[in-house]
Amino acid sequence: MAEGHAQSFWSRYVFSTDHKIIGLQYLFTGMFMGLVGAFLAYVFRMQLAFPGESVPLYGVVTPLQYNALVTNHGAIMIFWVAMPILIAGLGNYFIPLMIGCDDMVFPRLNRLSYQIFFLSTVLILASLFVPGGGFGGAWTAYPPLSASAQYNHTPWGAPLWLIAVALEFVAFLLGGINFVTTVMNARAPGMGPMQIPIFVWMVVIASIVFMASVGPLVAGAIMLLFDQLFGTHFYDPKGGGDPILWQHLFWFFGHPEVYVVLLPALGIVAEVITVFSRKKLFAYKTILYTAFATGIISFFVWAHHQFVAGIDPRMAHLFTITTLIISIPIAEMTFAFIATLYGGSIEFRTPMLWALAFIAEFLIGGVTGIFLGANATDIYLHDSYFVVAHFHYTFFPIAVIAGFAALTYWFPKMFGRHMNETLGKIHFWGTIVPFNFVFLPLFVLGAAGEHRRIYSYEHFSQLFTPGLQNLRVLATVALVVMLLFQFVFLYNFIRSLFAGEKAEENPWKANTLEWAAPSPPPHGNFAEMPIVYRGPYEYSVPGRPLDYWPQHVPQ
Numbered sequence: 001m002a003e004g005h006a007q008s009f010w011s012r013y014v015f016s017t018d019h020k021i022i023g024l025q026y027l028f029t030g031m032f033m034g035l036v037g038a039f040l041a042y043v044f045r046m047q048l049a050f051p052g053e054s055v056p057l058y059g060v061v062t063p064l065q066y067n068a069l070v071t072n073h074g075a076i077m078i079f080w081v082a083m084p085i086l087i088a089g090l091g092n093y094f095i096p097l098m099i100g101c102d103d104m105v106f107p108r109l110n111r112l113s114y115q116i117f118f119l120s121t122v123l124i125l126a127s128l129f130v131p132g133g134g135f136g137g138a139w140t141a142y143p144p145l146s147a148s149a150q151y152n153h154t155p156w157g158a159p160l161w162l163i164a165v166a167l168e169f170v171a172f173l174l175g176g177i178n179f180v181t182t183v184m185n186a187r188a189p190g191m192g193p194m195q196i197p198i199f200v201w202m203v204v205i206a207s208i209v210f211m212a213s214v215g216p217l218v219a220g221a222i223m224l225l226f227d228q229l230f231g232t233h234f235y236d237p238k239g240g241g242d243p244i245l246w247q248h249l250f251w252f253f254g255h256p257e258v259y260v261v262l263l264p265a266l267g268i269v270a271e272v273i274t275v276f277s278r279k280k281l282f283a284y285k286t287i288l289y290t291a292f293a294t295g296i297i298s299f300f301v302w303a304h305h306q307f308v309a310g311i312d313p314r315m316a317h318l319f320t321i322t323t324l325i326i327s328i329p330i331a332e333m334t335f336a337f338i339a340t341l342y343g344g345s346i347e348f349r350t351p352m353l354w355a356l357a358f359i360a361e362f363l364i365g366g367v368t369g370i371f372l373g374a375n376a377t378d379i380y381l382h383d384s385y386f387v388v389a390h391f392h393y394t395f396f397p398i399a400v401i402a403g404f405a406a407l408t409y410w411f412p413k414m415f416g417r418h419m420n421e422t423l424g425k426i427h428f429w430g431t432i433v434p435f436n437f438v439f440l441p442l443f444v445l446g447a448a449g450e451h452r453r454i455y456s457y458e459h460f461s462q463l464f465t466p467g468l469q470n471l472r473v474l475a476t477v478a479l480v481v482m483l484l485f486q487f488v489f490l491y492n493f494i495r496s497l498f499a500g501e502k503a504e505e506n507p508w509k510a511n512t513l514e515w516a517a518p519s520p521p522p523h524g525n526f527a528e529m530p531i532v533y534r535g536p537y538e539y540s541v542p543g544r545p546l547d548y549w550p551q552h553v554p555q
């Protein structure tokens with residue numbers, strides 16, 4: 001509960017065990033790393049559009065640097081942006097508030113989790129500047145390329161990168177234990193399993209999937225580190241090892257990882273569209289069960305990444321079928337969101353625009369995934385820019401669109417002030433429109449046969465026709481435009497922190513518990529602990545009427 005004793009800056013903001021401070025630490029680290037990841041993308045997109053020319057703010061890109069740029073862009077965006085923002089940042093900040101308790105059940109474990117994550121962030125950034133340059137073996141780190149400095153040319157970069165990724169996993173493992181235990185044990189009186197807000201459920205399911213999938217990869221990463229540093233041959237065929245073993249270990253984690261970040265993103269979208277359409281979430285229980293189903297099925301699809309790696313064709317058929325099956329629950333959730341919108345009184349505020357854009361853009365990612373999950377078509381499209389376009393249509397909605405939906409939706413709660421709505425909308429359109437111009441051309445380039453991870457197409461006459469090169473330039477120019485619009489967001493964000501219009505407790509008239517706490521919530525969150533009764537989301541804070549449940553909202 002609220003404490004009044006004086007705290008120094010260090011104990012309050014750096015070594016705090018308050019879930020909100022730790023959440024903000026994750027959030028701001030994730031946003032900073034987002035800028036780093038975006039800068040890397042800018043550099044290699046410039047190289048693809050104008051090969052060999054000096055890139056402003058960077059210089060000439062060498063082939064080895066190109067590999068390092070692409071590798072670290074991927075790793076940073078997934079492990080240091082999507083995960084810390086969607087799960088660790090928002091999860092930490094909002095789980096205790098949304099289930100009506102005063103903190104995580106393991107506050108010091110929580111602090112340790114962020115400290116390990118911070119160390120991993122320092123290491124991955126340092127790995128870019130060591131002699132030999134950053135690791136360039138792709139974010140999937142396939143051996144034998146990744147296993148020996150002889151091939152990957154980065155005697156320091158590769159092991160540092162691997163240690164950073166492994167530490168990052170440890171940090172999220174600790175976070176996951178905390179989230180699941182807190183939600184199991186610390187809910188407000190009356191909040192049964194079916195009264196837990198859907199975002200909280202999604203983070204819990206994602207944490208379980210993460211914890212169950214990451215073990216084999218950490219073990220595999222340690223074996224890879226041994227190959228790199230101590231001359232073992234777990235993955236090196238020359239010494240009797242098997243490079244395919246790494247692919248299995250990697251994707252056994254790597255595919256569930258997609259759902260680890262997708263589920264919280266869907267949770268954010270669900271919270272936002274219910275509030276801004278003034279409707280109850282359609283089919284709450286069905287969404288919950290399908291989210292569990294998704295989590296389970298996600299463990300049986302991994303080999304769809306290995307159709308061209310020489311796996312048994314019967315196994316390829318099996319993994320095609322499971323991959324097609326997993327699209328069913330995701331489609332079902334999308335329909336439930338559309339049904340939630342149906343008949344609602346929809347308000348197009350900035351968070352709602354982001355949530356609706358998520359549904360539209362993610363749909364393109366989902367549908368194009370079918371061609372890659374089916375082994376017959378994947379054999380042609382594998383490792384082409386079609387894949388790059390496809391996963392950016394899934395990951396960009398997850399990490400960026402849902403991220404902005406969450407930041408704009410919860411900003412008044414976190415900081416007690418409103419962001420500027422006009423700037424928010426300018427930023428929205430300035431992001432969504434160029435986004436499609438960055439990635440739609442890549443579907444065409446991929447179908448034309450353009451392979452990924454190639455530093456320049458100048459020497460491939462069929463891939464360097466004016467038509468295809470113009471598409472590369474279009475994608476790059478659109479990316480630069482999109483990145484420039486991010487400064488509108490940064491300006492709006494920072495300005496609103498200090499000068500935004502003051503926000504009351506529940507400015508959106510939402511009906512989840514975090515809106516019953518003051519904005520921003522004090523240490524200890526609630527002056528009087530809330531009680532939940534009847535139906536999902538419905539809550540009561542002693543002495544306060546139930547104003548905000550849809551049937552109570554004046555029409």
Ligand SMILES: [Cu+2]
Pocket residue numbers: 254255258301302304305
């Ligand atoms: Cu996959």
